[in-house]
Amino acid sequence: MEATIEVSDLRKRFGSTAALDGMTFTVTPGRITGFVGPNGAGKSTTMRVILGLDSADEGTALIGGLRYQALRNPLSHVGSLLDAGALQPSRSARGHLLWLAHSQGLSARRVDEVVEYAGLGTAARRKAGGFSLGMRQRLGIAAALLGDPPVLIMDEPFNGMDPEGIVWMRGLLRSLAAEGRAVLVSSHLMSELQDTAQHLVVVGRGRVIADTSVADLIAAASGDRVTLRTTARAQAMTVLARAGAVVAATGSETLTVSGIDSQRVASLLGRADVPFSEIGAHRATLEEAYMELTRDAVEFQSGGTR
Ligand SMILES: Nc1ncnc2c1ncn2[C@@H]1O[C@H](COP(=O)(O)OP(=O)(O)OP(=O)(O)O)[C@@H](O)[C@H]1O
16 A cells, blocks of 8 residues: 555534635655644644544545545554543553454554554553553554554654653654655644654645745745854944844844845954854744744734634
């Protein structure tokens, strides 16, 4: 089966709310696609529709070219981590995985492999009801990987993870993508995706705002700005503004300059005898790029509803 997810023109209303309003994107194999957007943008609804847990009013969602309902032994086609709380609390983690495995014709040996892979170790014998959120996420990952699926869908997998767990999760996602799987990961924290995802689908109000590589998104948001460190901030601002640059102070000794390149900034300051210690092209963070893109798409902003 091809490792792809194809979402095409999904529309869904909940009463007067358009949760999905023409959602369209493709997740391709061999890379991590981050799925991001403000609260209420439609991420969970999209994931639920892809996984057959919810139905759309219009449009299609295909896994390897097939609707979820048409997949035989779905765990071997797609693994998902949606709600880490959905467990039988009295069952041991291993018992839960064994039950899942048997329902899909998978072996007990495979259960032991995924227990190891997800770093559950001896905790697998304990009742899942007593697990921390981080441990439940690991159990969810073990369940998602049971059928060795080519497609993975993870809703907020970093939730509840401690710093060591976050590093582990990043490495795991990267290796799953490197094995040629299609990996769709939603997250609210851009910092978690910055060094993890290669591609981003940014959504707002039920539709795609941007479908782009992380590198291109950061380059576009970085613009042609130059950052500068100087102990003579006021003097530098005067010299650069006189040359036509737009200058903004970003700290007591730092400035952002746009309109002229870093070489010109250096030569202007040199000629005017303005001291500076650092100069370089400004590189936006993924967080900055994301904020700029989604500014108009947030449903609720601090300071009241729009
Ligand atoms: N079962 C439901 N009943 C009514 N409205 C719903 C239901 N599920 C989702 N919605 C609405 O649909 C819209 C999209 O919600 P969804 O949960 O898909 O967004 P999201 O991007 O996952 O948000 P979050 O980041 O907060 O998890 C929201 O306006 C939400 O209130």
